[in-house]
Amino acid sequence: MVSDLRIATRRSPLALAQAHRVANRLAEVHPGLSVELVEVSTAGDRDRVSAIAELTELGAFVRAVQDAVVEGRADLAVHSLKDLPVVGPEALNLAAVPERASPFDALVGLRLEDLARGALVGTGSPRRVNQLVALRPDLRTVELRGNVNTRLEKVASGEVDAAVLAEAGLERLGRENSIAQRLAVTEMVPAPGQGALAIEIRDGDDCAGVVAAIDDSSLRTLVTAERLLLAETGAGCRSALGALATWEEGLIRMDAFVSDHRGARRALVRGETPGAVVAEARKALEL
DSSP states (O other): OEEEEEEESSSSSHHHHHHHHHHHHHHHHHHEEEEEEEEEHHHHHHSSSSOOOHHHHHTTTTHHHHHHTTTTOOOOOEEEESSOOOOOOOTTEEEEEEOOOOEEEEESSHHHHHGGGGOEEOOHHHHHHHHHHHHTTTTTEEOOOOOHHHHHHHHHSSSSSSSHHHHHHHHHHHHHGGGEEEEEETTTTOOTTTEEEEEEEEETOOTTHHHHTTOHHHHHHHHHHHHHHHHOOOOOOOTEEEHHHHHHTTTTEEEEEEEEEEEEEEEEEEESSSHHHHHHHHHHHTT
């Protein structure tokens, strides 16, 4: 039985909060287990110029954390699942998806209906931009860099009138009081995997059984469907693709959104398996 574990994580407040959540979960199910955090500086944290969507698609926020595990400096890595590219290092496998907080996007600053005509909203995500301007074509958007607290400060200072952030991150940092409006799936379909945590380990590592104890198999099926749509369409974070899978009477329900050179399309489909529901989504979205 493994008696101690090292968790690789980014140094941002949100990443550390998520790593601590996983550490606490592991300690709860394995009394006596010693858990240590290994903080890693990633290319995405150091690059303050490139667009967030581009950095995320390239894995800039996860590669250095993954390398810490591959190289043996840590036993497992904790990520926000939405930041994890669908193709990663062959030496690693997705060992657990332990939890999902709210998958929805949220407006901080002002509610959509309270924003003045031509108001400036902070977000660099093509998925968010496309859906936001569909709701309010008069709004302007701008890339917003920095961690969650930095983005909230930019709203508070008036640099932008509002910003779109993941509700899960605000919840995990105890900043729920900053939320002006949760955007329902009918208003903004979230990114695949949004709100979920992911744990990667080395293939065949002894800690596999320890980590598997906190895996949520039901949740894993849902996020597998979301990420399968991402993988099969070849879409990345620079693409305007959204997918949210939920259980509905024993079937996987998927709300999906895409916007490309042919325009914006939405779909609501159902299927018995991730493969089946993704096939229906691709058909409905004409992908």
